[in-house]
Amino acid sequence: MSMIPDESDLHAYVDGRLDEARRSEVERWLQQHPERAREVRQWQQDAQRLRVLLAASPTLPDAPQLDPVAIRSRHAARRRRLLALAASLVLGIGAGGFTGWQARGMQEAARGEAPMSDALQAYRMFALQPEAVADMVQQQPGQMQSWLQRHFGDAAHLPDLHEAGFRPVNARLLATGSGPAAIVVYRNRGGDAISFYIRPPTALRGPLPPGTNRQDGLLAKYWSGQGYNYALVSRDRGRDAHVVERAWSARSI
Structure with a gap:
């Protein structure tokens, strides 16, 4: 070649x-x-x-x-x-489509919404929709981490969920009013989904202290570090939620 x-x-x-x-x-x-x-x-x-x-x-x-x-x-x-x-x-x-998504992070702070509500929305759109188009599909170990680092540098460290049976399978780039964001979808053999979400802080809210956002049967555990906000998202029940809680507690940043 x-x-x-x-x-x-x-x-x-x-x-x-x-x-x-x-x-x-x-x-x-x-x-x-x-x-x-x-x-x-x-x-x-x-x-x-x-x-x-x-x-x-x-x-x-x-x-x-x-x-x-x-x-x-x-x-x-x-x-x-x-x-x-x-x-x-x-x-x-x-007018409601692109503008609504792009500015969502800014609007959630202005309206008093819980932090990282856009991480929950991204989970609904991409983790719960098997037909959603991906920007990256992992074909061999390490590809997803390399892809994330190309877009976010050393700030993006994928949580390791393999002991719980979850592996990263695909990812999607998104845009926010503060800059690029991404969602990485993990799945287990049963098809259950957990997502990792990374985005820049908003001008109004800034970096986030570690916390939890629960909405409509979904769980987001979020934190900040190295210039970005992060969230792990799953359904708010059973083993998936336990995996998210445990990974969030063991995070390195």
Whole structure:
């Protein structure tokens, strides 16, 4: 395989679809080609915005023409038009979709909502919906941690839940009014889900002391550290809740 990545390699890199060896080759090549590296970073940002737009309106019909890879292929040289398309899509969806999700962290503080309510909403949208599209699917151990570190640096340390039978299976990037966020979904052999959520603090609420948020049968155990807020989320009953409580108590940050 050529060391020089082609367009399909770069698109696969942006979408987290390269194996570990090829991803390392592409990253080394990008370090030597700063112009392409800047373009690829912009693709990542554009793709994240579009994924959040679509995630905010789960009732939209399938629209392959809005897939980030297809859009990048058609508009790589016309990024401003892509962002204009995204803005038009927001208007077409309605004012409540993207804006509501993006600003949720700020709004929850202003309205007096319990902290990390957006972590519970992310769990409902992605952990409880098996058909939800993922940005990253773990195919071998360690991939998820590497993916998180690419987006959040050393602040993102995945809780180890394997002794309880839960392993990270997929992840999704999200956007908040304070910056990028992500949800990582763990599952056990029975299909039960626990999620790990990471996001920047909001300007109004800031870093969070360790605490609990219970809503509508869901449990979130949250904390802050290294510039981010974190939450572990599960159903608020039985063994899943016990696993979350135990992992939260044993956290290293």
